[in-house]
Amino acid sequence: MLIIMSFILLFSLLSIGSASGKILFNSTIQQGDGYQINNYVIDVTEVFTSQDAVTLRIYKGESDNDDYVYDPFLSVDSSYEFDIEDEDVEITLIDVYSGVVPQVKLLITVSDDDFINSKTEGIVDGGHSEAVFSGTPVLKISKSVDKNTVGVGDIVRVTVTVENTGDDDAEDVIFSDPFQPKFILIDDILGTPGRMDIASDDPTKKVYLYDLKATEAGTFSLSPATASFSNSVGESFPQASSNSPTVLVEASKDLVTADLDVDLEFDSYTVNRKDEIEATVRIKNLGSASANAVNIGILIPEGLEYAGGDSVIEVISGEPTIYLDSFGAQQEKEINFKLKVMEIGTYTIKTESSYLFDDGVNTQKQEVSSDSVSNAIYVAEGEYDYLFEQPIYVYLIPLIIIGAVAGWIIHRHKQYKF
């Protein structure tokens, strides 16, 4: 019999251990106080010292006195089991104590305490009405623009609002709205919002209001505004992000550019060696803005020789260079120079152009560089080149004859000069 009793006791202990795996509380609680496990408060409603029993009421969240979910009556050594967030919670009355304010000793065990928020766990003086419950604030941040399609240089007004759609206040909310590439902050109307609290029942709040100026054509997604926050019990939550509105920036009519077209032409493309070619550099500004510091380098290949030109051409380090301080919109100019053809061959001449212009949007001038290549010049044998291809005697004999004639004339002249 004793053995059987021992097994029964062991079985019982094992059973208890399995039902309430971890001891959450094993102490005394005064009547009228409660013990909170997350959103649940176990109130010690009335202690019956004479009967070694107690009446408990289990409330969920903020509730009226009568709005409890469980109200177990426990005698000493009896237990009551319920579940919170799918975990088993077992309350065992260990003892009751009389006094001015009766007390009970409770043993509260849970199958797993991982779900328990330490900030909402423990004895609550005054019971459930005094308990502080934790919630989950949900910040809904909205970023919007007043125009989804603008031109370069146009202003876009950006509004960022926030709303707490959670069940708890968001506290210590810190917003961040990163710098927006391709846009310039023109006016920050509301300024940078400071640290703030957003209650769950607060109306939608405007946190950012600013104007951006589009500087470049394209389709851009604005960077999302973010907020870091915690709930009323100081729990930090993942950063909340806003949406990313898309803005289509079209090339605005107001954006001005300088567009230089540099063309190099010659009066003849088939020439003989030793001939001279008249070259014309035609510069045309097709854009709507003036070009400044226009620099056009004329890269003359070997076999051709620069033979002078208009005064705007300077030879710098052997390279003819055109420099124009300013070149107006739609302006056209022709600059002439001459090339002497020294060698037979086919030549193209490259021009390297660079200039600056003010696009009316950006504060800094835009720099443009471009290259162009002329049509080919075909250089054939010169009219008298064949003379240089003859054997030496072809030149020597006439020279000797001419020399002899000249010598004879000089001799005769001296003979007759008095």
Added chain:
Amino acid sequence: MLNILIIGNGQCGNRILDAINRESFGKKSRFAKFYSQQKYKSNVQTIAINTAINDLKEMSFTKAKDRIHIPHLHGVGANRNVGKNVFEENKSHIMRQIQERGDFDVCFVLTSASGGTGSSFSPMLIKELKEKGDYPVYAVVVLPFREEGTLYLQNAAFCLRDIRESGVDGIILADNQFLKQMGGNVESAYNGINDMIARRLLFLLDALDSEMMMVTDLGDFKTVMSGGAGIATIGFYEADTGMPVKNAIREALSPSGLLFSTDVYKEASRSMVIIRGDRESLSIDEISEEVEKLSSSVGHVFKGIVVRKDEHPQVLAVLTLESASELENLYAIAVDAINYERQKKERVETQKDVDRAFSQIDGLDPSY
């Protein structure tokens, strides 16, 4: 080959000499000297002598080494006395220059009778040549225009006499007065006269040294020149195409062909006729006929014929004169000129009009 010396004295002599040298190139171009050679058959030496350096500089076809400048200002100013003194002072220099050229067979001295240097140098030069050399010397003397002035006329008169007395072997006269009738302005007339003289002399030199069908040589020329009064002239004519040679001979002997106005059939003493041309155009009968006609009046005529293919007949006649009425006329005028000059000089010396004018203020002082 003959060694011939031709000396041009004074401006006129220089110009005739230069014309001879130009003609000898056979081209008319002024640049002929640069591309052509002188075509003398003989060894011809030419020397130009002048006191005026500008006259020497004007010469174009005479070599510089053949131009002798006698420094005396810019000429002798038509004063033969000055000229004679200058020659005397420079005689040795001039003669040395001539003798350096070697020995000669014959010499021609070209000069004007009326100028300064030529008229004064030539008689003395001829005298020196005759004394120092052993060859005949002939003077080609150009007589002045009659209206050129009294000084020139008296110079001509005395120069001719001095040349004749210098021992010269003959005087060939060329008369500007006669030749200018051919027309043209003074300059072209001078040039034309110079060219005429040059061409005749060249023809003569060529003939004397050429192989001939009928021979005349230097000996014949000497004989001709030694006849008469020692005064001669030259006639020349070049026939046109188809002209008979007899007509050419007549033209050469006519006044238009002569250098000095004379009637050859009356005044000539001896003659030498040289005819040159293509064989076809030289009719012996016609030549003989004309030569016989001349010889019947003159006495003896030396006849030479030079055959040159494709040449028109050209006739040169050298004629010595027994008398020269034109020369007498010249001297008559010259005597008047000499008298006029003398009287003028005497009048100046005796009347002293200017001195009398100045004498009126002798002993007076200007008062202000």
